[in-house]
Amino acid sequence: xxxxxxxxxxxxxxxxxxxxxLIFGTIFGWRYHRNKVRLGNGIWFSLxxxxxxxxxxxxxxxxxxxxxxxxxxxxxxxxxxxxxLIFTLQAILLLWNAWIMWRHESHTLAxxxxxxxxxxxxxxxxxxxxxxxxxxxxxxxxxxxxxxLVIFYLGFLFYNYLTxxxxxxxxxxxxxxxxxxxLGDGWAETQSKTTLQNMQFSxxxxxxxxxxxxxxxxxxxxxxxxxx
Numbered sequence: 606x607x608x609x610x611x612x613x614x615x616x617x618x619x620x621x622x623x624x625x626x627l628i629f630g631t632i633f634g635w636r637y638h639r640n641k642v643r644l645g646n647g648i649w650f651s652l653x654x655x656x657x658x659x660x661x662x663x664x665x666x667x668x669x670x671x672x673x674x675x676x677x678x679x680x681x682x683x684x685x686x687x688x689x690l691i692f693t694l695q696a697i698l699l700l701w702n703a704w705i706m707w708r709h710e711s712h713t714l715a716x717x718x719x720x721x722x723x724x725x726x727x728x729x730x731x732x733x734x735x736x737x738x739x740x741x742x743x744x745x746x747x748x749x750x751x752x753x754l755v756i757f758y759l760g761f762l763f764y765n766y767l768t769x770x771x772x773x774x775x776x777x778x779x780x781x782x783x784x785x786x787x788l789g790d791g792w793a794e795t796q797s798k799t800t801l802q803n804m805q806f807s808x809x810x811x812x813x814x815x816x817x818x819x820x821x822x823x824x825x826x827x828x829x830x831x832x833x
Contacts (some may be wrong), residue, residue: 611669612666612669612671612674613666613667615663615664615666615667619663619667620660620663620664620667622656622659622660622663623660625656625660626653626656626657626660629649629652629653629656630653630657632649632653633646633649633650633652633653636649637650637772641773641776642769642773643769644765644766644769646769646772647765647766647768647769647772648765650768650769650772651764651765651768658681658684661677662677662681665677688764691764691767695726695759695760695763695764696723696726696727697723698723698763699719699720699722699723699726699763700719700720700723700724702719703717703719703720703723706719706720707720722759725755725759726755726756726759729752729755729756730752730753730756732748732752733748733749733751733752734749736748737749
């Protein structure tokens with residue numbers, strides 16, 4: 606092998622593409638600094654991440670270091686396969702989440718949403734293929750395309766949620782608070798969520814807390830009971 610041979614010629618103007626991940630990364634950093642729990646931040650991070658990978662691949666190809674190109678190509682293929690596997694197993698992950706919610710949470714429509722989504726992802730493609738041979742061509746085309754669009758949309762939302770969930774694990778807030786209060790869905794369903802009432806409820810929780818421990822975590826479960 607001749608190491609001097611150029612496998613993939615990369616024009617110099619392509620390196621200006623590094624401005625794209627730089628812009629997306631700046632927008633993501635600014636939005637994440639303002640609000641760390643917005644799901645929309647996951648879209649900006651994905652734009653930054655995949656544009657960064659694209660420019661990194663272009664730069665590696667332009668370096669003409671053959672062993673680096675081979676190793677990077679293998680890692681890139683493994684990454685794509687992993688992302689594809691996550692998309693493929695999304696129905697199983699949704700059903701697993703639904704099973705946990707069924708055991709530990711109330712059986713409301715919101716808590717059972719992952720069950721309906723998981724079943725829909727599994728059933729819609731087979732249902733569309735089954736009915737496509739018994740309906741007119743336009744309806745058959747709709748039954749083929751629509752489930753795939755729904756699966757892609759739900760997969761994108763699920764992937765975006767997992768992205769933000771992973772990013773948030775690196776958030777280490779300063780422990781400057783005296784109390785951390787987590788209101789469960791039982792409180793949200795049975796009580797009004799106005800600011801004044803939440804403040805009054807928080808004061809009641811603090812009053813019930815142990816006086817000797819300045820840092821206490823209060824959690825209300827589905828039945829409105831206080832757990833310390």
